[in-house]
Amino acid sequence: MSRYFTDEHEWVDVEGDTATVGITDYAQEQLGDIVFVETPEVGASLEQGDDAAVVESVKAASDVYAAVSGEVVEVNEALEEEPALVNSSAEEDGWFFRVTLSDKSELDDLMDEKAYKAFVDQL
């Protein structure tokens, strides 16, 4: 399994043709206490860069963009009951949705962990 990152602070785990997407620990830290996550519909077709989800903190709503194109095959239903999972486990249990990748070449534009860390350090 390989993990990729976007400059919008999403992470993407790729296993075969399936990608799992969430927001990074840095992003959850910036957003603060998360009280609601609006995930995409299963079956929705996402283009890279589309609005895919909305994360609501106590104070504000933030868009989450589709890091990769593909069809949504699963969403994290645990977030419905426990949105704070994004705060406590952003890069594992707090994942948002899974897609079947429609264009694997998009991954070439994303960062690896080392590059993302360097990106965050200069923010």
Add this chain to the structure above:
Amino acid sequence: MSDDKTETLKKLPLDSWHRSLGARMVPFAGYEMPVQYEGVMAEHLWTRENAGLFDVSHMGQVQLMGEGVAEALEAIVPGNISALGAGKIRYTLLLAQDGGILDDLMVTNTGRNLYLVVNGATKHDDIAYFKAQLPDHVTLDHMEDQALLALQGPKAGEALAKLEIGPMQPDWPVPTDLYFMEAGPFMWGDIPLGISRSGYTGEDGFEISVPAEHAEKLAAALCALDEVKPIGLGARDSLRLEAGLPLYGHDMDADILPVEANLNFALSKARREQGNFGGADRVLAQYPNKAGKKRVGLFVNGRQPIREGAVVVDTDGNSIGAVTSGGFSPTLQKPIAMAYVPMALSDTGTEIIVEQRGKPIACTVADMPFVPHNYHRKPKL
């Protein structure tokens, strides 16, 4: 809210102190201000259970002086200022000539003059308006060398008592002798403080005007107490929303009249009868319930918060109102909001639909405050 991006942001007197405590600073009302320290949720709940210290030095502190100053101010605000006793505070509204709300403000009769606290984002416009509207013999002092701290929460009195703040004269009261909406001058060692028992969180608490050069010493002394933590703007906003208190620039502005804003209590009986204040004809034509729309509270059915800018719609999807403040209530653990709705839909329990990002969300008109006020009121005789 003012456009913060185009102007140079000013620093609060406590700027470096906030940063040393790990505050995240954001632009607000022309200043870099602390939005949070450890997190909005924790800070909010701390304030509801203990005491939180807010730096509200961005707000405008103004003194009006001169003969007949109360009557002169009454020409532009609907509050009964001439009947305000020494040491008493009144919430009132700065009204334009057409009755639109230019700002909301606290007016204190200090016994010698009037002391006003106005919103940070509007203070320069307010001062220009005062100067244009008040007679020449009324002088105005913008107290820019004073910082303003708000200590809010059920343990605020207990905490403040530990600082051993004394009366200005031996037989005068100490701060904890004050009741809600009372104020006085005090001494902390050789530092003069103006303290009022007021705030904007719904809790018991105090606002403390302190010379800016001594603000850090006072803030540090308060935050050294077990009861007190520094609290950011984020929690200030969620606290005032739970308390059902409108925020200028969001829940009211120059296009809104006082009755629409559900601020009838700010239109005192004597002043309604006299009718000689800014926009009185237009304002009183709506009194007490003849406005077409009204500010109400909303409970959201479900867990998704609705935010300022979401639209109230009728069953055909037409826009009939707007959400002006909205967020997640840390105390109630569910989303709450304020909105303008047509008068016919303003009764508690009415079901309405709010559209946000194209999605309809069911809401119910709710009584405000959402969380009961906890003011230290003077017992009724």
